[in-house]
Every structure is written in C-alpha cells, then in structure tokens.
Amino acid sequence: MTHRIPFVVTSTRAAAAVALASLAATATGTAHAADPYPNHPIRMIVPFGTGSATDILARILSQKLSDAGIQLVVENRPGAGGSIGTSVLAKAPADGYTLALVSAGHAINATLYPKLPYDTVKDFSAVSLVASIPNVLVVDAASPYKSVKDLLAAASAKPGTINFASAGTGSSTHLSGELLKSLGKVDIVHVPYKGTGEALTDVMAGRVQLMLAPTVSAVPFVEQGRLRALGVTTEKRAAALPNVPTLAEAGVPNYAFDSWFGILAPAGTPRDVIKRLNTEVIKALALPDVKEKLLTLGAEATPSTPEAFDTFIASEVTKLAPVVRQSGASASN
CATH class of the missing domain: 3.40.190.10 (Periplasmic binding protein-like II)
Known part of the structure; x- marks a missing residue:
C-alpha cells in the first residue's frame, strides 16, 4: 500500500486540477457567450465617397450611436455606383460587426448592372430605413x-x-x-x-x-x-x-424622384442583433437635434422595422426596373 499511496494522491490531485481547469474553461466560455452585443467597434461601410449623402448620414448616426455605447467606424468604399462597397458587405461575416448604409442606388443597380456579385434582396438583412432625401x-x-x-x-x-x-x-x-x-x-x-x-x-x-x-x-x-x-x-x-x-x-412635366437611405447587414445576421441595431437606430433618429439637423439639410427621418425595409427593397427593385430601362441609363454611360 505504501507504494500505492503516492500514486493515489497524485492521481487525485491531477483529477482535481483537470476538473478545475474544465470548470474554468466552461465559465470562460459562458462569459464569452454572455458578452453583450456589441463588445467591439462595428464597421459601417459607406459605398460612396466623403461628402456624399450616405457619408453624411452615416457620420450623424455614428456619433449618436456611439453616445449609446455602440461604436461605429465609418469606412468609405466608393465605386461602381455603390456596388463595390455593397459587395464587401455581402461577403462579410453575418455577426453584426459589418453594416452598410445604402441608398436607392442599391435597388437601381439590380437592373443597371447585369452581373452583380450579389443578390440585391437575398444576400442582405435589413436593419432600418434611415431617411428620405430630395x-x-x-x-x-x-x-x-x-x-x-x-x-x-x-x-x-x-x-x-x-x-x-x-x-x-x-x-x-x-x-x-x-x-x-x-x-x-x-x-x-x-x-x-x-x-x-x-x-x-x-x-x-x-x-x-x-x-x-x-x-x-x-x-x-x-x-x-x-x-x-x-x-x-x-x-x-x-x-x-x-x-x-x-x-x-x-418646366419638366411629370418629373418626380425621391432618394432613400437605409442600413443593411449580411444575410443570416442573428435576429436579436438586428433587433438591437434597429432599436438604437430608431432612438437616434428620434433625437430632437438629429431631426433638426436632417431637416436643415433637406432630409426627413424615415425609420422602419427590419421586415418593412426588407419588403420595401424588393418593391423598389421592381418599381425602379422599368424607370431605369426607360431612362436609357446603363452601366456604361
């Protein structure tokens, strides 16, 4: 027995150590799983350059969402009518840490560009409409x-x-x-x-x-x-x-065109993340100073539910397709 005692004690200590390590790992995993969203900055892609309407709106929202504890980093990715930046969003992980502020051009491009590297409707999850701007x-x-x-x-x-x-x-x-x-x-x-x-x-x-x-x-x-x-x-x-x-x-009879802007996430982004983002965007757009700023620039805040924006995008693709064709616009002119 005297030869076995060290073995038994050592084994017990080893088992205890393993159990403690396992418990710690489980606790750490649970803590990570419970980390509130977001726990690091969110990238907001603007598919147009600085000074564009999308850029101005993104920076207004970035400031207000940061005040609410959601840090947005605006990243301008201009080119090809906004499709370059939107393509980056389509390929991003669906974890809520990459978003894009798109315009009516997002729906226009579905007809204008015959070979987009993404599906305008299926590859994105809507967060909210943001504004309507003449x-x-x-x-x-x-x-x-x-x-x-x-x-x-x-x-x-x-x-x-x-x-x-x-x-x-x-x-x-x-x-x-x-x-x-x-x-x-x-x-x-x-x-x-x-x-x-x-x-x-x-x-x-x-x-x-x-x-x-x-x-x-x-x-x-x-x-x-x-x-x-x-x-x-x-x-x-x-x-x-x-x-x-x-x-x-x-002097241009029947002319009427209104541009809209809204936030998208990659398709498959968890619904609780979409809901949190939607809630904060709506709160930001309801702030008196934000509404006043938008009005002085000719914009009107138009927040929506994610579901309503998803439906709206699909309807805009359908509505604008004949307008694009009748206008004679093409990706080469």
Missing part, C-alpha cells in the same frame, strides 16, 4: 443658367455639349440626371465620379455644368453662395429650400 439640380454660382428653362433651352440648342455629374453610375444622382434627359427631351452627357463630394467640386469649378445632388450635400454650398439651386426632384418643395421650385414646376 436631389436638387445645382449649377455653379457663376453659371449663365438662372433657371431650369434656361438650361433646357441651351441643351436643346446645342445637343451633347452640356454635361451632368453624378456620384457614380447607378447612383440616384445618375438616374435623376437620366430622367431629366428623358423627360426634358434634351441630350446631356453623363460624367460619373466616385462620390458626390468630387462631383460637386467640379461643378463649382465649372468643369461640369450641373448635378442633381442630394440636398444634404448641396444645401451648405447653396447657402454659401457657391452653387445655384434651380429645382428639386420631389413632388413637393424641399423644406431646406422653400424658394426653389420642383422640377415639374420649373
């Missing part, structure tokens, strides 16, 4: 065009000599310009940029004659006297530009 037709403050009628007359007199800038092929700014071209019965030339900021810079420099830009991006320059606003794309006048007529009022 576009406004702007020209350089020194431009000879004082009204929409002046612009259309000049374009009719010299077809193909007036250019319009956009935030990229497939963006709402592109489709807005194509609709002006179609409904105004003029031949104006599309010049795509990688973002609204770059496009507006060239409008103000006189390198391109006009742009139908989101009010959130254009209004500050209009107020500074660097751009002249000729007309808004919506059926009603924009609150931020009450003295600027709608394009329909200004």
